[in-house]
Amino acid sequence: MAIKRGDLVRAVREKLENSLEAQASDPRFPSYIFETKGEVVDMKGDYAFVKFGAVPTPNAWLRIDQLEPFES
Numbered sequence: 793m794a795i796k797r798g799d800l801v802r803a804v805r806e807k808l809e810n811s812l813e814a815q816a817s818d819p820r821f822p823s824y825i826f827e828t829k830g831e832v833v834d835m836k837g838d839y840a841f842v843k844f845g846a847v848p849t850p851n852a853w854l855r856i857d858q859l860e861p862f863e864s
Contacts, residue, residue: 794838800829800862803842807858824849829862 803825808814810819813820824845830846834841840859843851 795832795835795856795859795861797832797835798816799832799838801832801842801859802826802828802830802851802862803854804860808854809860813855813858822849825852825854832859 796812803821805821805826808821808825809819815861825842828845830842830844832840833843836854839853840856841851841853842859
């Protein structure tokens with residue numbers, strides 16, 4: 793299934809850890825990106841801009857292959 797704007801997703805820990813993005817910044821990712829649903833609000837190329845959770849948390853650009861559909 794291709795991820796598109798409006799989809800509910802979460803980050804895949806195995807694909808995000810040790811990635812180029814993890815090496816370029818703080819590799820300690822907050823647990824909410826793996827545990828709560830995020831909504832894809834924008835897309836550019838191989839990246840999706842994801843808004844996580846109902847409480848105020850930072851939005852994040854993540855590679856599409858680092859995301860999976862959120863299933864509750």
